[in-house]
Amino acid sequence: MTRLARIALPTLVLTALALGVGACGEKKDDLAPESAEKFVLMLDFFPNADHAGIYAAQAKGYFEDVGLDVEIRQPPDPAAPIKQVAAGQVDLAISYEPEVLQARDRDVRIVSIGALVREPLTSIQSLPSADIKTPADLAGKTVGTAGIPYQSAYLQTVLDKARVNPDKVKERNVGFNLASSLLAKKVDATLGGFWNYEGVQLQQEGRDPQIIKIQDAGVPTYNELVFVANADALDREGGRLRAFLGAMSRGTLALERNPDTGIDALLKANKDLDPKLQRESVKVTLPLLLPAKGRPYGYQDPREWDAFVSWMRENRLVKTITTAESALTNDLLPGEGPGK
């Protein structure tokens, strides 16, 4: 073997291996021109029960019916949905009302065009051994949070309403490890877990969690998950966004008629999801995915939003905005607005 061959051989082997592997697993390039109208939706998190209506609409072909080829993407980080929609990288993103308001406060050009989950899912969760039945029981306890400032403010408001001295409650930032720090008894309670997800999970594992919804403990209600669009693209993209929300309305109704349409599609697209957990979670979330009585699908109550802005101002979470006016529009909802 020549010296050159000695060098070349491993290089060749490695390259061949890589090429072989690459050829087998070639992914479809999404840069290819599409004849159907591509519509990119970025989720707030990994796909889960909150998104069952979206998967139902897709499985039923409701998006296709309105000429949209919806591609569902997961965010690379929690801040990505708003950033990407503001940068025009995606057509629509799912985020949280508090995040939308904070973005508007920094003059990020986005607008919420409809609610996906119209009430807070954030909750205070504890195990029976901690004996926290009401917010007043938090006195002397340690509460784990994800380190998100507005969620820490929830805790302060909850303590304030329950007349608990905040000095008597220790807040500990546990990051993403809400459930595990609770189970490991590193904290007595957590604030930040969703009652329809982590709560259901603990219930299914037989841990009998005690759950206090934050809206029941003095925090003003808000839309947990909302559809966020680029404010500058609203005129140009209004038709497509309206079409999307129309299909979502139909998808959510289909989910109500038969939850399996959404769940099966969700599980088929994401084989690593826990079917038992997702089924139960869809069941308890469904009422909040459906429109409130007498309101169109996705309706966002401007007075609730304003009240939430006031609360955020009181807690110094926003500085420049005084109302939610620039943060939301109901004009694109099914049967609403000038362009219907």
Place this chain on the structure above:
Amino acid sequence: MRPYRANIKRRPAPRGDFSMTILKRYLPAAALLALALVAWWWIASLEAVDDLLVASPGEVLGAFGDDHELLLEQSWVTLQEVLLGLAIAVVAGVGAAVAMHLVSPLRDAAYPLLVASQAIPIFVLAPLFVLAFGFGIGPKLAMVALICFFPVTVAMLSGLDSVDRELLRLTRSLGASRLRVLRLVELPASLPQLFSGLRIAATVSVIGAVFGEVAGADAGLGRLIFLGNNQLQTPRVYAGVVILTVMAVGLFALVALLERLAVPWKRQGGTI
């Protein structure tokens, strides 16, 4: 010059002792592994440890049984990312090292940046990669390649620097061109160092793939572990981790095998 050692060969072990040799070689590793397993089992069985948080080895075995289809599917996705990313890192790393070696202003300019780049937290880069490479396999490859690029480049550079000066002078005085010196002397001489860099790259490459997948992926072991953690499916999470470690060890062994083929003189105990 170094002493001539090509004739000093290792005494071959008598055939009958072959299984004994194997046993001797791997016994310590096996014993340590067994000890770790026992400790794991013991910790998992403790009353104070919540079984949702720590899965026992038995539960993990169960997950391998129940989820084998899913695990296999996701492993394949991750393996592709690792191998392709590693290949990119090797090509780019060797190329960069040779370029820096040949053009010293380039080296002066790029080397400090190369070192500094290692301090950037991966999760800052993940969203940027998504922005640059979209949502397919691109950002994962970039992540693996980035993590593996550094050890490959640094090892290759120091390999190129380690060439016997006398040998360099000799070949130059015999009229060899710069590229010829590179091809005949410097590249072969740097191979042992390159391979030690490759060993490191092979083991850390899986970490790159996991980071890439956690930052938004439709499939892969990284996503499986992240989601499993989120769903309190601890046995499945551990099964994913076991596969990742096996992958890293396998890649390490593959590099060692390639090294035996590419650098036979090292094994024979001789010099170039």
